[in-house]
Amino acid sequence: MNLINTFAGIGWDPEIRGILAVAAGTAVWMGSVYLILATNLANRLGFMVALAGLFGWLVILGAFWWIKPSATGPQGRVPAWEINHANTGDLTSSPLEQARELGADLDSVTLPSPEELSEMTAAQFAATGDEVDPELSGWHLVAPSDPARGEAQATVDEYLTGGEYLGIDSTDDYVTTYVFETGGKPDRSGDSAVDRIADKVTRTLRLTHPTHYAIIQVCPTTADTRAEAAEAGEAPPTPTCDENADRISVVMVRDLGERRTPVALFTIGSGLVFALLCYMLHVRDRVVDEHRSAPIPATTGA
Secondary structure (H helix, E strand, O other): HHHHHHHHOHHHHHHHHHHHHHHHHHHHHHHHHHHHHHHHHHHHHHHHHHHHHHHHHHHHHHHHHHOOOOOOOOOOEEEEEEEEEEEEEOOOHHHOOOHHHHHHHOOOOOOHHHHHHHOOHHHHHHHHHHHHHHHOOOOOEEEOOOOHHHHHHHHHHHHHHHHHOOOOHHHHEEEEEEEEEEOOOOOOOOHHHHHHHHHHHHHHOOOOOOOOEEEEEEEEEEEEHHHHOOOOOOOOOOOOOOOOOOEEEEEEEOOOOOOHHHHHHHHHHHHHHHHHHHHHHHHHHHHHHHHHHHOOOOOOOO
């Protein structure tokens, strides 16, 4: 009965149509080439030449995918932020040494309020960063408008709203105050053409990838400013940080992923098979050449 249900769930479009299209394309594309080669080179030699051509083309295709991964080729795990741990209260109690150093520095550094940071222009935030960053033990304050901050914030939102903390069920139950980052590849020093080229070359030639950390600090909101506190028909109130609540610092580490690994293995494997087929064809040519160059045996009289 299960087998009948399985076959009943298979539709003509796209399942069966797709299978037939791939099978027909493979037979026409590869079979026609092999048929032409077999009529001129014989079955065995034609098959080896066709197979060598196929894997040579796969090496070229894999090299393009390897250089620039795209949606059309196989891809591995993409880079993403991973939660290292979350620290409630004083950041100096974090198990990560770099986080403890940041927590000690935050006790002596006065940062602009989150509201002031959100209203700053890019030039104003750059000036604030130049003033604050040297006092943060290698950490950098991240602007609220930084595009890279959105991915990290999404990871934190998924973690905090997953039931890890009592009283936090949605993103309305907390507000993000500060975001810091450290490590990773160094940023480009300028925006000129020379700086862009130098940054591209140095990033390509850099063999090591320094560990990239990020810390997002959030503050639980007061009960009267959460979305559920709004009356029916009224706009939800603006979430306000509860000054009496402990801050939550979510420490994340950047996972570089393995985006190019499947393509690299595919290209290397195809290259090895291509090299083996070429070697076999070379050995066959040498044997044929030896046979053709051998002296013709003298004929004996009857």
